[in-house]
Amino acid sequence: MASLSSFFVLSPRGDTIIKKEYRFSFGGTEKDLKSSVEMFFRKVKFWDTSKDGGWDGPDEAKPDQDEANDSHDAPKVDAPPVFLLDGESFLHIKRSGLIFGCSTRYNVSPSQTLELLAKIAKIFKDYCGTLSEEAIRKNFILLYELLDEMLDYGYPQVTSTEQLKMFVYNEPIITAPLVSEKQKGGNGKTASASSVHKPVSVGGVASGKSGKNEIFVDILERLNVLFSANGYVLNSSIDGCIQMKSYLSGNPELRLALNEDLVVGKGNGQGYGAVVLDDLNFHDCVNLSEFDGSRTLSFYAPDGEFVLLNYRIASEFRVPFKMMPAIEMVTPTKLEIMLTVRNEIPAENYGANVVCRVPLPRATATVFCEMVGGGAGVEQAAEHLASERVVEWKVKKFAGASELSLKIKLSLDSPSTLQTRKEIGPISLGFEIPMFNVSNLQVRYLRIAETSPSPFRWVRYVTQSSSYVCRM
Amino acid sequence: MPSKPKTAGGSDSRFFTTQKKGETHELRTDLHSNDRSTKVDAVKKVIASMTVGKDVSMLFTDVLNCIQTDNIELKKLVYLYLINYAKSQPELTLLAVNTFVKDANDPNPLIRALAVRTMGCIRVEKITEYLCEPLSRSLRDEDPYVRKTAAVCVAKLYDIAPDLVEDRGFLEILHDLISDANPSVVANGVAALSEIAETSGKDVMKISTSVLQKLLAALNECTEWGQVFILDSLSKYTPADGREAEGIIERVTPRLQHANSAVVMSAVKVILNYMNMITTEDTLRTLTRKLAPPLVTLLNSEPETQYVALRNINLIVQKRPQILENAIHFFFCKYNDPIYVKMEKLEVIIKLVGERNVEQVLLELKEYATEVDVDFVRKSVSSIGRCAIKLEKAAERCISVLLELIQSKVNYVVQEAVVVIKDIFRRYPNKYESVIATLCENLETLDEPEAKASMIWIIGEYAERIDNADELLETFLETFEEEDPSVQLQLLTATVKCFLKAPEETQEMVQRVLDMATEESDNPDLRDRGFVYWRLLSTDPEAAKAVVLSEKPVIEDDTSKLEPELLDTLISQIATLSSIYHKPPEVFVTRANIRTVTEDDVDDYEYEDENDVGVQPSADGPVDLLDIGGGGDMNGSAPQQNNGGGDVDLFGLDTGGGAPAARPTCVKTQVCDGSQSGGIIINCGFMQTNGSVSMELDLQNNGQIPVTTLAIQLNKSAFGLAPTNQQLVFSPPIAPGASGSYSVGLTVTPNMMSPVAPGSAAPPTVQAAIKNLSNNSVFYFAANFTLESIFSPDGALDRTAFINTWKGIDDTKEVYSTVQLTTSSIEAIIQKFASASIFQIARRPVPNQPGQEVVYFSCKTMTQHSFLAELTFKEGVMACKICVKSEATAYAALAKEALERCAK
Incomplete structure (x- = not known):
């Protein structure tokens, strides 16, 4: 165990925006950080599986294959987050298009290093309000000041937003959030805690009167569901978390209560209808002394965004959307795909920004899409993206307890074979359901001690698709 | 929005405006201004110039001047400037040393800590004179912020002047910090001690019973980073007995529920390492059950964290398969997983697959084989083959899935399938030939050498069951000259096999191939093999049959093929980079004192993928495909001029081409059987002659290429051995089939001593890594050391x-x-x-x-x-x-x- 040699932030084009060196290379061969970062960026940008053997061991052992692999012009591939380059290990993560990376010559804990990078990115975001190249460039002195407190000699130090406030004197310069991020938030109701673009207030002296006294709580569930071609659920799981963003003044103790009948761990399940979590874990700040008895967590919320707890559910649950595809061969060169999607959540809820993608066979010549049902109230559109060979069907607002269908008529260059039909699918569905969660995990209450005036509490439930796929 | 307009307004980016002539002068004036905000702005401008790489050292004294202020913002800015210079221009920074010493006594703890931190970054001997006093005061400072900064500073000082640190008793103070009331101080104390222990090789982080208790107590209080440091220290501790191990595990287990994946991983490491000490079945079962959910939960984190978890799980399932035996479906790929996660999931799936879940796994793999990413598809197809090789009962099912995939006619799917089917044939000979017909329908799709070579091997091997084997080979022979050498070698062998099985029809063909191989080719391997066959066939066809058509050794399931010793090393390195690369740390952690080979040599050290060896014999070069049984020494180097004497001479000549035989005083044992090393068999022993220690190696080259230069590295051992020269040059080279020996001079150095855990016996083995510089393959062996050496x-x-x-x-x-x-x-x-x-x-x-x-x-x-x-x-x-x-x-x-x- 030892520490990092350098830390850096790169723009999407590979420019170094922030860099900091902690250790020097030894043995007299002092390498320029700049050139090794450039080398790193090239590696990440043009990761080549056939040569670097990132996951398949060294290809040196089978040089014969190189030529063959070159002949497939492989699509661009994500580089693994950890690799060895010229005697140094490089670890990196990507956030908002930026690369947060570091190098080390020691046998460090990679999880620790990656968590640290994520934490630095989070702190940067907390202090700048948004994470973008512009925001970082404008606030670089503040960020260097923060970095000096977060890393000493390459060891992680203080990484909590509110503790850092005591040591930091520069103030943030606000930049407008990226347009894309704004759009991602969709309509006002679905905006998650993380879409609040407001830097935490800074300055040991300056704090106090700044900003509103409020706290955001998101119960966020991401669904992984795999359907078979006939609509059965093959595999499903929920990745859930309770995410918070605190702008509370003072530092009051918070008490958050979950369902009383919450059960942790399979096999411990008693009581029908109880919420059964397969596993859960907690943020550092949580005091669990009352958790076993009353399912209540007490904690002092760190400033800025943080994940209070993560949970995982692997048992079956009622899926919000069902997909029912059917393929019909009209003539050997004409296929018809009929896709019905049913929204099974209660009628008062709805799915927002539902995007359905249907991959088409290579032999596709022309495509005609027809949306069935829905009526005038439904804002929807289907488009054939020829370059990606998919049909993308978007429904802005998909009402609960309703059903929509899409008919895709294909004509093919060559007669349909078994293989042609195999190339259709898997069909993926992306969506977000505001104010709804599948697991039924609830926040019974959130109490804030010493409250006058009472702060605003924004509790929101959001369900999102993670990998929501139907095989054909 | 809560932001107040800045005192000077605007954004920092304006500081990046280009520096014109006279601007330095202007800045200098501003730095000496009486107005605070002008000064602050000026320092910011200097820092801006500095971060874009401009030389602003001429303003050093002017900036330094600004440090004499009561304004903390300004002071911090100056320190920001200084800390950057401390690294690149220590001599210059030394000028400010009096200010640092003064600031180290400042009433404000922030300033005291800044001074100590900055001084520690000045890496010149001279700073030590000034640093010791403030440092020893800071280590006992009343403010924890100062203490934690001082703890790190001890590690910094140790890097410049280790003796001084020991003489001044700083290590003892660090030890005391482990029981500090403040968690950040504890974390830094442990981190600093651990690093000093690691770099010095001294046992300064020795865990006694009282230290153990302190660490366990601190574990509950510490920051998440501190918890990782403490857990990592605990993992290096050897509990006295099973009871103590159990006790510690109990204290560590709650860490498995931490949201920080690093804490979870390090806790898993401690528990896994201590599990070896536990003998009670019940406890083991409970622990096994407890470890599964947190490991699975890691798969829901960010993809980067998942990748780290998967590389570790890959090792864990090899060591303790029970932990995740029921969790295989969690490793099924999601369509939006990044490719590096998918690839690792496949590796874990293949390690967990068993008769109970093979049906489910095959369904998944079949789906993956229709995805878009070529590398992923290929690996999925080859994974189906590995299932077949691993599970005899499922082999038939796997083959039918492969045949189904071949029907897709997708070029790379077919080729990958052919390659794995060849391996399946080698695992279950004469069992599934019925599929050959389907394969033969797809000959024209094959354009990759490996796939072609595999197909040709199948044709040669099963020539008697393929009606038109000779015609099929004929189609390949048309392009013989353009083929890859591996394909040519295969064609040669297959044609000879065909001839031995049906001499009448193929007489002309074999003659033509032998001509092409021996006369037209300039590839020595091909020529040599051609001559061997030629002579065999012309002197004694029966002998030729016995050799060429001999029974082949069956290849084995390869799914958990890490050598047990390496696996144990890697398990002890869970949650470190070592567990990502699947290499012991010595191989990639580069230290000045063990580096004598060129940088590239060491940096390129890569483990052969433990998973590929065995299933794809062609990775070892075409020698396996030749398949004349275990008699690898018959393959090579028949000198062309040798035109008489018959086959006896031919083979007799192969041996003894190497260096003189080793001296008889050294007893050697086989340490490397050739299966992992590209056919190089090594016998190894140790001896001492005239006071110099050496490692005696006998090499038998059963590989395909001559051995010319090897690079050797020894792992740290209980004997402190290091090679005096890491390059082993064989002159003349050891030709394929020949053998030779080498005496590797060794020195005994404390740097290479690995400490023996108290109470246990020194392990007798010396682990070595050898890199063959001709093909950059790396392999490992462990030899028992003889202490008398x-x-x-x-x-x-x-x-x-x-x-x-x-x-x-x-x-x-x-x-x-x-x-x-x-x-x-x-x-x-x-x-x-x-x-x-x-x-x-x-x-x-x-x-x-x-x-x-x-x-x-x-x-x-x-x-x-x-x-x-x-x-x-x-x-x-x-x-x-x-x-x-x-x-x-x-x-x-x-x-x-x-x-x-x-x-x-």
Whole structure:
């Protein structure tokens, strides 16, 4: 165990925006950080599986294959987050298009290093309000000041937003959030805690009167569901978390209560209808002394965004959307795909920004899409993206307890074979359901001690698709 | 929005405006301004210039001047500037040292800490004069912020002046910090101590019972980063017994529920390492059950964290498959997983697949094989083959899935399938030939050498069951000259097989191929093999049959093929980079003192993918495909000029091409059987001649390419061995089929000593990594060391010293054995011992035991461990009793064995 040699932030084009060196290379061969970062960026940008053997061991052992692999012009591939380059290990993560990376010559804990990078990115975001190249460039002195407190000699130090406030004197310069991020938030109701673009207030002296006294709580569930071609659920799981963003003044103790009948761990399940979590874990700040008895967590919320707890559910649950595809061969060169999607959540809820993608066979010549049902109230559109060979069907607002269908008529260059039909699918569905969660995990209450005036509490439930796929 | 307009307004980006002439002057004026905000702005501008790489050192004194201020913002800015300069221009920063010393006494703890932190970054010897005083004061500062900064500073100082740190007692103070009331101080104390322990090789982080308790108590209080440091220290501790291990595990288990994946991983590491000590079945079962959910939960984190988790899980399932035996479906790929996660999931799936879940797995793999990413599809297809090789009962099912995939006619799917089907044939010979017909329908799709070579091997192997085998080969022969060498070699062998099976139809073809191979090709391997066949066929077709068509060894399931010793090393390295690369840390953690090979050599060290070896024999070069049984030495190097004498000579010539035979005093054992090393078989032994230690290697090259230069690296061992020269140059090279030997000079150095855990015996093995510089393949072996090889010539003691030492060593530290001798002459033994630097001290008859005599000896290793021995002889008996006494108890058993060997 030892520490990092350098830390850096790169723009999407590979420019170094922030860099900091902690250790020097030894043995007299002092390498320029700049050139090794450039080398790193090239590696990440043009990761080549056939040569670097990132996951398949060294290809040196089978040089014969190189030529063959070159002949497939492989699509661009994500580089693994950890690799060895010229005697140094490089670890990196990507956030908002930026690369947060570091190098080390020691046998460090990679999880620790990656968590640290994520934490630095989070702190940067907390202090700048948004994470973008512009925001970082404008606030670089503040960020260097923060970095000096977060890393000493390459060891992680203080990484909590509110503790850092005591040591930091520069103030943030606000930049407008990226347009894309704004759009991602969709309509006002679905905006998650993380879409609040407001830097935490800074300055040991300056704090106090700044900003509103409020706290955001998101119960966020991401669904992984795999359907078979006939609509059965093959595999499903929920990745859930309770995410918070605190702008509370003072530092009051918070008490958050979950369902009383919450059960942790399979096999411990008693009581029908109880919420059964397969596993859960907690943020550092949580005091669990009352958790076993009353399912209540007490904690002092760190400033800025943080994940209070993560949970995982692997048992079956009622899926919000069902997909029912059917393929019909009209003539050997004409296929018809009929896709019905049913929204099974209660009628008062709805799915927002539902995007359905249907991959088409290579032999596709022309495509005609027809949306069935829905009526005038439904804002929807289907488009054939020829370059990606998919049909993308978007429904802005998909009402609960309703059903929509899409008919895709294909004509093919060559007669349909078994293989042609195999190339259709898997069909993926992306969506977000505001104010709804599948697991039924609830926040019974959130109490804030010493409250006058009472702060605003924004509790929101959001369900999102993670990998929501139907095989054909 | 809560932001207040800045004092100077605007954004920092304006500081990046280009620096014109005269601007330096302007900045200088501003730095000396009386207005605070002008000063602040000026310093910011200087820092901006500095971060874009401009030289602003001419303003150094002017900036430094600004440090004399009560304004903390300004002071911090100046420190920001200084800390950057501290690294790149230490001499200049030294000018500010008086300010630092003064600031280290500032009433504001923030300033005190800043001063200490910055001083620590000035990496010149001279700073130490100034640093010690403030540092020792800061370590006891009332403010935890200052203490934690000082703790890190000790590690910084150790890097410049280790002796000073020890002399001033800083290490003891660090130890005290472990029980500090403030968690951040504890974390930094542990981190600093651990790093010093690691870099110095000294046991400064020694965990005693009281330290253990302190660490466990701190674990609950510490920051998440501190918890990782503490857990990592705990993982290096060896509990006294199972009870203690259980106790610690109990304290560590709650960490598995931490949201920070690093804490979870390090907790898993501690538990896995301690599990070896636990014998109660119940406890083991409980632990096994507890470990599964947190490991699975890691798969829901960010993809980067998942990748780290998966590489670790890959090791964990090899060591303790029970943990995740019921969790295989969690490793099924999601369509939006990044490719590097998918690839690792496949590896884990293949390790977990068993008869119970193979159906489910095959369904998944079949789906993956239709995805878009070529690499992923290929690996999925080959994984189906690996399932077949692993699970005999599922083989048929796997083959039918592969055939289905071949029907897709997707070029790379077909090729990958052909390659794995060849492996399946090698695993289950003569069982699934019915699929050959389907394969033959797809010949035209094959354009990759590996797939072609595999297909041709199948045709040759099963020629008698393929109606038109000769015609099929004929189609390949049309392009013989353009083919890859591996395909050419395969074609040659397959044609010969075909000929031996049906000589009438293929006489002309074999003649043509042999002509092409021996006369038209300039590839020596191909020519050589051509000549071998030619002679075999012309002299004795029956012998040719026996050789070429001999029974092949069946290949084995490869899914958990890490060598047990390497696996254990890697398990102890869970949650480190080592577990990502699947290499022991010495291979990639580069330290100045062990680097003598060129940088590239070391950096390129890559483990051969443990998973590919075996299933794809072609990775070792085409030699496996030749498949003339275990007789690999028949493959190579028939000198072209040799045109008589028949086959006996031919093979006789293959051996003995190498260096002179090794000296007889060194007993060698096989350490490397060629399966992982590209066919290089190694016998290894150790000896000492004229005071120099060496590692004696006998190499037998059963590979396909000549061995010219190897690079060797030794892992740290209990004997502190390092090669004097890491490059082993073979001149002349060892041709394929030939053998040679090499004497690797070794030095004994404390840097290469791995400390032996208290209470345990020193492991007798020396681990070595060898890289073949001709093809950059790397392989590993472990050899048992013979301790007598490092017995030092100055190991004799005088009588009094001997007696005193003998008496001073507790009887419990004795080890005994009885050894059969080849002589009953005591003198002969004394002589043998003397030549091995084991010195006679005294000899006397045993009182009251007529006919018995005892002889006392002493010896000392170059690593300064002394051993005293008592040998008891009985007249006329060809045996003696050996008793060894030593304070170096860890080595006593090895010394006893050394004596036994020397006595024989």
